Amino acid sequence: MSTNAAAAGTIDIGGDLTVNRMGFGAMRITGEGIWGPPLDRDKAKAALRRAVELGVNFIDTADSYGPAVSEELIAQTLHPYPDDLVIATKGGMLRPGPGRWEPDGRPEHLREACEGSLRRLKLDQIPLYQFHRPDPKVPIAESVGVLAELKKEGKIRHIGVSNVSEEQLREAQKLTAVVSVQNRYNLTDRSSEAMVDLCDAEGIVFLPWAPIQQADELIPVVTAARRLGVSTRQVALAWLLGRSPQILPIPGSGSPEHIADNVAAASVELTNEEANAIFALAQ
Numbered sequence: 445m446s447t448n449a450a451a452a453g454t455i456d457i458g459g460d461l462t463v464n465r466m467g468f469g470a471m472r473i474t475g476e477g478i479w480g481p482p483l484d485r486d487k488a489k490a491a492l493r494r495a496v497e498l499g500v501n502f503i504d505t506a507d508s509y510g511p512a513v514s515e516e517l518i519a520q521t522l523h524p525y526p527d528d529l530v531i532a533t534k535g536g537m538l539r540p541g542p543g544r545w546e547p548d549g550r551p552e553h554l555r556e557a558c559e560g561s562l563r564r565l566k567l568d569q570i571p572l573y574q575f576h577r578p579d580p581k582v583p584i585a586e587s588v589g590v591l592a593e594l595k596k597e598g599k600i601r602h603i604g605v606s607n608v609s610e611e612q613l614r615e616a617q618k619l620t621a622v623v624s625v626q627n628r629y630n631l632t633d634r635s636s637e638a639m640v641d642l643c644d645a646e647g648i649v650f651l652p653w654a655p656i657q658q659a660d661e662l663i664p665v666v667t668a669a670r671r672l673g674v675s676t677r678q679v680a681l682a683w684l685l686g687r688s689p690q691i692l693p694i695p696g697s698g699s700p701e702h703i704a705d706n707v708a709a710a711s712v713e714l715t716n717e718e719a720n721a722i723f724a725l726a727q
């Protein structure tokens with residue numbers, strides 16, 4: 445029997461949304477370079493269905509994945525949505541071409557991006573809308589300010605931020621409640637270590653992107669995987685689950701088999717010694 449995402453326990457988002465603490469990142473259901481449609485559309489749809497079958501009820505996407513492709517596939521595959529499914533999307537990035545990303549935090553762009561996501565996802569309200577990346581050309585107060593307006597209009601339920609420093613988070617919090625932070629964080633990239641601790645202290649959901657990079661190259665991870673008879677990817681995800689109760693992993697894949705492997709990490713238990721050895725990798 446496959447492990448269900450519920451084995452990871454649950455987490456509250458914004459005080460009124462409860463999801464299983466093993467999510468799914470929908471970036472990889474697009475084409476190469478996160479550009480255009482997937483090579484195998486049926487396989488991408490099967491991946492989405494498999495995630496939901498395994499109890500995943502938090503899906504992270506963005507208007508820039510494709511662009512638009514990920515959101516459209518989610519709606520085509522899963523709408524009408526299960527009552528407990530929370531779809532989080534992001535706005536604030538332009539896509540000039542494959543593998544290329546440019547921030548655009550102009551209020552008019554973010555409003556247009558949010559409206560587009562609502563249409564593509566077939567939603568009346570986006571449960572969690574995240575500002576994808578601060579734009580150095582636009583004060584963050586202007587970018588987050590328009591999201592606060594969209595929230596008042598009922599188009600956004602909760603607001604999150606992504607790729608931010610503590611200073612930028614604090615500035616956003618002056619304007620609105622921020623319920624999530626999505627920064628890069630994994631076994632070897634701990635540049636957001638202090639942000640994880642902050643989210644832990646303040647009850648903010650932390651969504652680590654690129655959560656399992658280089659897992660198969662690290663001796664403590666390989667050692668734990670051999671003892672448990674699991675993959676190094678599963679060890680990496682299990683470590684994130686144990687790192688903080690506010691971490692909600694969102695591993696991504698376009699393969700139903702890989703998704704099942706990722707979700708199975710919800711039932712992997714590391715010893716304190718193993719978790720500490722992995723934590724020490726970045727010291």
